[in-house]
Amino acid sequence: MAPISTETDLLVIGGGSGGLGAARMASSKFGAKAMIVEAGRIGGTCVNVGCVPKKVTFNAAALAEAIHDSKAYGFSVQETKPFDFTTFKNKRDAYIKRLNGIHERNLANDKVELVYGWARLLSKNEAEVTQSDGTKTTVRAKRILIAVGGQPTKPTSTIPGAEYGIDSDGFFDIDVLPKKVALVGAGYIAVEFAGMFNALGSETHLFIRHNTFLRNFDPMIQEGVTAEYERLGVHVHKESQQSKIEKDPNTGKLTVHYKDSTGESKLEDVDHLIWAIGRTPMTKNIGLEENGVKLDEKGYIVTDEFQNTSVENIHALGDVAGKVELTPVAIAAGRRLAERLYGGEQFRTTRVDYTNIPSVVFAHPEVGSIGLTEPQAEEQYGRENLKIYKSNFTAMYYAMMEPEDKAPTKYKVICAGPEEKVVGLHIMGLGSGEILQGFGVAVKMGATKKDLDSCIAIHPTSAEELVTLK
Numbered sequence: 001m002a003p004i005s006t007e008t009d010l011l012v013i014g015g016g017s018g019g020l021g022a023a024r025m026a027s028s029k030f031g032a033k034a035m036i037v038e039a040g041r042i043g044g045t046c047v048n049v050g051c052v053p054k055k056v057t058f059n060a061a062a063l064a065e066a067i068h069d070s071k072a073y074g075f076s077v078q079e080t081k082p083f084d085f086t087t088f089k090n091k092r093d094a095y096i097k098r099l100n101g102i103h104e105r106n107l108a109n110d111k112v113e114l115v116y117g118w119a120r121l122l123s124k125n126e127a128e129v130t131q132s133d134g135t136k137t138t139v140r141a142k143r144i145l146i147a148v149g150g151q152p153t154k155p156t157s158t159i160p161g162a163e164y165g166i167d168s169d170g171f172f173d174i175d176v177l178p179k180k181v182a183l184v185g186a187g188y189i190a191v192e193f194a195g196m197f198n199a200l201g202s203e204t205h206l207f208i209r210h211n212t213f214l215r216n217f218d219p220m221i222q223e224g225v226t227a228e229y230e231r232l233g234v235h236v237h238k239e240s241q242q243s244k245i246e247k248d249p250n251t252g253k254l255t256v257h258y259k260d261s262t263g264e265s266k267l268e269d270v271d272h273l274i275w276a277i278g279r280t281p282m283t284k285n286i287g288l289e290e291n292g293v294k295l296d297e298k299g300y301i302v303t304d305e306f307q308n309t310s311v312e313n314i315h316a317l318g319d320v321a322g323k324v325e326l327t328p329v330a331i332a333a334g335r336r337l338a339e340r341l342y343g344g345e346q347f348r349t350t351r352v353d354y355t356n357i358p359s360v361v362f363a364h365p366e367v368g369s370i371g372l373t374e375p376q377a378e379e380q381y382g383r384e385n386l387k388i389y390k391s392n393f394t395a396m397y398y399a400m401m402e403p404e405d406k407a408p409t410k411y412k413v414i415c416a417g418p419e420e421k422v423v424g425l426h427i428m429g430l431g432s433g434e435i436l437q438g439f440g441v442a443v444k445m446g447a448t449k450k451d452l453d454s455c456i457a458i459h460p461t462s463a464e465e466l467v468t469l470k
Contacts, residue, residue, distance in 0.1 A: 016044020
């Protein structure tokens with residue numbers, strides 16, 4: 001392979017969102033010599049096995065729901081054949097491949113050197129880079145950024161046959177729509193996948209350890225979305241634990257043995273079992289601990305508010321640092337770090353503010369959240385200092401439908417203090433992902449209930465409920 005540079009200003013290990021943001025900013029805006037080393041496909045989790053292909057699949061599920069809903073509006077939609085998941089999957093893969101190419105061209109345009117290979121720290125200023133042909137090169141760098149991201153958490157080895165399942169990355173390798181699918185997990189990944197499979201017509205089983213999922217969200221979201229999934233036909237197995245997985249050698253079908261709140265049982269003829277039980281930082285085998293980089297008990301790199309690690313000249317951000325594992329957060333952290341390192345005195349204190357970060361779950365219905373949940377707000381401010389505004393309604397989209405086909409919309413705004421500052425905003429319903437971005441700006445600016453009330457409503461919309469709460 002072509003020789004690579006042996007010296008650089010900024011060596012970025014990991015070509016995901018955070019690493020790309022840092023390297024491109026450092027090179028294009030400030031003229032630093034930057035190199036990215038990526039062991040897989042450029043773009044990281046988000047582009048290849050995360051947000052992007054997930055949202056494309058969510059769009060397909062939304063179209064399936066729209067076809068179903070169209071009958072209530074008088075349309076007679078006759079499907080001549082079932083949804084062609086294989087064609088869809090191939091087109092989705094081609095789209096991701098185009099994005100990989102766009103990222104490569106952007107790096108070239110910004111004069112960032114891209115190396116495909118594996119990097120391992122040798123010291124605070126050196127890393128050994130092993131390229132795909134086995135060529136090893138020692139690269140000296142003034143600064144090193146660790147942005148290697150995470151990977152799906154593996155199921156416990158105490159479950160016999162657990163290896164017959166696939167992880168959440170494997171979801172994107174499925175090329176035939178399963179007739180029956182089982183998912184284990186209660187976080188946003190499992191919930192999003194379950195909602196999409198169900199909407200596309202698969203018999204969907206979701207195994208969770210408690211009585212609700214999305215347990216890091218406000219109770220209104222937990223309870224509301226769990227109930228809606230059950231209404232939509234997702235088989236939610238509560239208080240469940242898997243004991244054994246069996247695979248039929250002839251058909252390849254799986255049998256999931258489990259125990260839940262109703263007792264011991266088994267689920268047969270499962271086409272795919274997907275373990276979506278969290279993500280683990282990829283901090284193994286890259287020389288971190290050998291060179292004094294401190295990790296926490298979960299394996300995340302410990303950083304301060306400026307993305308500095310315990311070793312001078314070594315920085316870390318994104319999922320590997322474990323603060324807020326969202327793509328836009330990693331991008332922002334990467335850009336702020338580049339500004340601080342190379343932008344001079346005016347950027348000396350530049351950093352990411354990790355408070356009031358909006359997040360969305362592309363569930364059915366969509367979920368949006370920013371700020372504190374109600375229990376968190378009670379703990380921080382005291383119940384007596386809070387005022388909670390709620391609205392439960394049916395979006396106008398469902399006006400033409402039968403009662404059993406109408407999905408709920410639920411909004412909650414949590415206000416604190418005599419000025420009623422908005423400290424939490426939680427929404428579930430159609431369009432929540434788009435609605436939240438604007439209200440996120442308002443919360444970030446310190447909006448009060450009076451500010452929301454002063455905004456004239458846009459009618460008829462669901463979002464107007466947030467500026468007319470009583």
